[in-house]
Amino acid sequence: MKSLLWLVLSAALVANVFLGFTVDRNGLETALSIVSGVVVLASAAGLWKLRGPRESRSDM
Numbered sequence: 001m002k003s004l005l006w007l008v009l010s011a012a013l014v015a016n017v018f019l020g021f022t023v024d025r026n027g028l029e030t031a032l033s034i035v036s037g038v039v040v041l042a043s044a045a046g047l048w049k050l051r052g053p054r055e056s057r058s059d060m
Helices: 002-022 027-049
Strands: none
Touching: 002 027
């Protein structure tokens, strides 16, 4: 599951950067940019929720 989320995150991030630099700002491109941004945020949130337990640092 994590590897799929990393793949989706990477692809959506690349797509968002590509859309930001290369396309005009009409309705379709704006909608695609928003969708790719939402996918980036959702996959990042999913990875954050699936992270393992942190080790407590006893040397502090």
